[in-house]
Amino acid sequence: xxxxxxxxxxxxxxxxISPLFISLIKKVxxxxxxxxxxxxxxxxxxxxxxxxxxxxxxxxxxxxxxITPYINVVCVIVASLFVPVVxxxxxxxxxxxVILFLxxxxxxxxxxxxxxLDAGSTFGGMGSSREMTFSAVxxxxxxxxxxxxxxxxxxxxxxxxxxxSLQSSLLINPSTLxxxxxxxxxLIVESSRIPVDNPETHLELTxxxxxxxxxxxxxxxxxxxxxxxxxxTLLMAVLINVLFPWGLTASPNVLSVSISIIxxxxxGAFLAIAVGIFESxxxxxxxxxxxxxxxxAFFFSFSTILFELLK
Amino acid sequence: xMHIQLLDDITKILFVLVLATAALIxxxxxxSSLFNVYAIQSWFIAxxxxxxxxxxxxxxxxxxxxxxxxxxxxxVPYVMRRIQKSMHMKRDLEFRYLTPVGSIxxxxxxxxxxxxSFSRFLPELSxxxxxxxxxxxxxxxxxxxxxxxxTRKRMITKILxxxxxxxxxxxxxxxxxxxxxxxxLLIVIDLVMLIVLATVLAFGIDSSIDEFHNKLNSYxxxxxx
Numbered sequence: 001x002x003x004x005x006x007x008x009x010x011x012x013x014x015x016x017i018s019p020l021f022i023s024l025i026k027k028v029x030x031x032x033x034x035x036x037x038x039x040x041x042x043x044x045x046x047x048x049x050x051x052x053x054x055x056x057x058x059x060x061x062x063x064x065x066x067i068t069p070y071i072n073v074v075c076v077i078v079a080s081l082f083v084p085v086v087x088x089x090x091x092x093x094x095x096x097x098v099i100l101f102l103x104x105x106x107x108x109x110x111x112x113x114x115x116x117l118d119a120g121s122t123f124g125g126m127g128s129s130r131e132m133t134f135s136a137v138x139x140x141x142x143x144x145x146x147x148x149x150x151x152x153x154x155x156x157x158x159x160x161x162x163x164x165s166l167q168s169s170l171l172i173n174p175s176t177l178x179x180x181x182x183x184x185x186x187l188i189v190e191s192s193r194i195p196v197d198n199p200e201t202h203l204e205l206t207x208x209x210x211x212x213x214x215x216x217x218x219x220x221x222x223x224x225x226x227x228x229x230x231x232x233t234l235l236m237a238v239l240i241n242v243l244f245p246w247g248l249t250a251s252p253n254v255l256s257v258s259i260s261i262i263x264x265x266x267x268g269a270f271l272a273i274a275v276g277i278f279e280s281x282x283x284x285x286x287x288x289x290x291x292x293x294x295x296x297a298f299f300f301s302f303s304t305i306l307f308e309l310l311k
Numbered sequence: 312x313m314h315i316q317l318l319d320d321i322t323k324i325l326f327v328l329v330l331a332t333a334a335l336i337x338x339x340x341x342x343s344s345l346f347n348v349y350a351i352q353s354w355f356i357a358x359x360x361x362x363x364x365x366x367x368x369x370x371x372x373x374x375x376x377x378x379x380x381x382x383x384x385x386x387v388p389y390v391m392r393r394i395q396k397s398m399h400m401k402r403d404l405e406f407r408y409l410t411p412v413g414s415i416x417x418x419x420x421x422x423x424x425x426x427x428s429f430s431r432f433l434p435e436l437s438x439x440x441x442x443x444x445x446x447x448x449x450x451x452x453x454x455x456x457x458x459x460x461x462t463r464k465r466m467i468t469k470i471l472x473x474x475x476x477x478x479x480x481x482x483x484x485x486x487x488x489x490x491x492x493x494x495x496l497l498i499v500i501d502l503v504m505l506i507v508l509a510t511v512l513a514f515g516i517d518s519s520i521d522e523f524h525n526k527l528n529s530y531x532x533x534x535x536x
Contacts, residue, residue, distance in 0.1 A: 174320060174323040174324040174326075174327050175327065177324060177327050177328075178327050178330070178331070181331065291412045292338055292410075292411050292412050292415075295411075295412045295415040295416060296334060296338065296415065298415070298416075298419070299334050299415045299418065299419050300331070300334070302419045302422075302423075303327075303330050303419070303422065306422060306423060306426055307323075307327070307444075309426065310426065310430075310440070310443060310444055310447065
């Protein structure tokens with residue numbers, strides 16, 4: 001029963017809050033460029049507009065392009081059950097495993113790449129090929145980072161990870177600082193932001209993520225955008241709850257849950273502003289220079305493992 | 312006395328930050344940010360010395376921290392920036408033998424190797440956890456500085472490699488044994504001389520003798536001051 005409440009509350013909260021972070025990042029970037037930028041609720045307006053429109057499919061497409069938005073949304077929503085932000089529920093069989101969490105995200109990515117190829121347009125194929133090339137490099141790094149996180153917090157269950165980091169402080173586990181650098185890089189890479197990918201452009205030379213979505217329209221596009229936003233929020237939540245777990249609660253009563261929700265919004269907004277500033281400080285890097293960034297994440301997570309061994 | 316645990320924890324956080332700056336020194340390409348990273352690294356090492364002073368109360372450590380801040384966080388980056396200004400060079404894009412990606416992988420392997428070899432005999436010398444930590448990080452930093460020297464092509468970044476090595480040696484010496492202060496002072500003076508000489512050479516080595524003379528003459532003012 002308690003888990004059911006958690007599932008409902010957590011999922012609804014994450015879905016509702018995700019577009020806000022997307023617009024907040026856009027707003028920060030606009031301010032850094034001296035513009036006013038779109039209003040904070042622009043992403044919500046856009047999603048509701050898209051949901052009202054009709055869907056157009058190319059004649060050459062197959063079933064893949066039609067089912068991919070549903071698979072994507074389902075994958076990220078199931079993954080969102082694995083990342084508690086309202087309160088930490090008790091251990092439940094089958095939920096919270098970090099490897100399953102990663103593979104749910106990868107599954108969504110895999111179908112997105114297939115859908116990019118499906119319509120047979122050159123853009124989609126190019127986007128898919130780039131996305132898969134980078135995945136082949138970043139995926140081992142992500143596994144190492146989460147393995148280091150597991151070693152640091154002595155568990156492979158995300159619920160327990162958060163519970164442990166809630167009890168310990170930064171001073172007790174200084175390695176969390178290193179691992180959060182890696183997690184930040186993963187957040188940047190996985191949510192296709194500068195310097196890896198530019199989410200605002202449809203220029204053929206630079207786009208990766210957007211290229212795969214070019215064939216989508218209407219509610220399908222809304223679902224794809226939504227799943228991207230939720231994925232970003234999930235990765236942000238992992239980083240926030242490992243580094244600054246203050247406010248998160250393990251006791252499910254009304255007061256502490258509302259404190260936890262408010263603190264998550266505040267911390268998430270802070271992180272979104274940080275991401276926006278980070279994006280504004282860097283230029284899009286050349287494609288072949290990107291492994292450099294991934295290797296930094298690898299280095300930091302590896303030194304985390306070493307620090308754990310030294311203890 | 313009650314703060315010893317806290318001080319140890321702060322030292323560990325500083326180690327983490329030193330390691331992060333070491334990774335940046337290997338990969339960053341813009342010269343001015345490279346100097347900034349070096350200055351920040353020196354601040355962290357001075358902070359380690361200061362925290363050790365708070366813990367042990369030995370005045371040498373305090374002097375060492377002050378000396379590090381003055382020489383390495385202010386003087387050396389200042390001189391380097393000045394040299395860079397006259398060199399009309401903003402970035403160092405050339406690498407030899409190893410790309411930054413490769414250097415980071417090798418650096419990771421090196422840290423592990425140092426840890427592996429040290430963990431065999433250091434625990435017998437001292438059971439202090441920070442002692443092992445500090446020596447592993449210090450030696451790895453030295454080796455990473457060495458890697459900077461052979462992977463970068465420009466002279467000015469090679470000098471930064473020497474400086475990183477020196478930082479590593481300092482960190483190592485902070486934990487392994489207490490160096491007499493006078494030796495530390497001499498090392499710093501050597502360091503400053505090394506920079507002056509090396510940058511003058513780096514600056515002139517690619518030009519003809521006449522130009523080199525003119526360029527050298529522009530530095531005479533420094534010694535007159």
